[in-house]
């Protein structure tokens with residue numbers, strides 16, 4: 715079996731791969747140099763709707779005053795034309811989580827496809843207001859990207875599957891992601907040596923709501939301090955349990971993070987650190 719290495723760096727191959735899939739491809743000027751820095755390992759594809767049937771590729775490249783572009787790597791028009799807008803990191807995913815992604819890190823691990831589509835409504839039946847040309851092209855795009863990275867269609871996800879809980883996202887609207895994935899898989903065919911599914915260092919799902927940092931106050935902070943002091947007292951013995959996330963608490967968190975494999979040492983308690991601490995979620 716050949717060695718499977720993760721894809722790293724920017725996907726300069728993107729336009730060629732889409733053309734080879736038989737898609738109509740437009741290269742937006744400057745796409746090779748556009749992005750907010752470089753990708754980490756690319757783990758898959760994320761599908762969006764723009765929220766408007768006539769959002770242009772330019773609007774995705776340029777972005778908005780409050781959110782500079784690129785807002786995704788690809789724009790998919792209603793006639794099926796794919797425009798390559800960028801190959802660097804784009805601001806499309808935001809905060810959220812998915813089993814094979816590090817929490818809140820979707821932008822650095824996913825190629826984003828913004829489809830010009832209103833989305834209709836969160837409950838609209840599959841393919842409502844999705845012209846055949848646009849839907850077929852979406853299937854082709856995702857298949858081409860997944861296949862290129864030796865991934866099955868399980869590596870294509872919807873924004874709503876990642877950020878539904880964190881941000882209330884419901885895009886792509888009128889797309890049943892399971893049906894879309896089945897259509898993509900049929901187009902990919904079989905992959906002899908699929909890339910193994912990456913795993914985040916610790917299970918974080920049940921701790922998704924926890925985010926504590928310097929200045930946080932309340933019963934959840936007190937619970938954190940109790941865990942640090944009594945559960946891990948060798949390096950938090952002096953900690954006062956007062957429900958205020960001050961310098962002492964931050965130092966104890968950093969100390970815990972330094973000694974725990976797989977955690978980022980940032981003094982912030984997000985889902986991964988909370989999970990490693992077995993922190994109980996305390997209501998309000």
Ligand SMILES: [Zn+2]
Nearest residue numbers: 762763873885
């Ligand atoms: Zn989206």
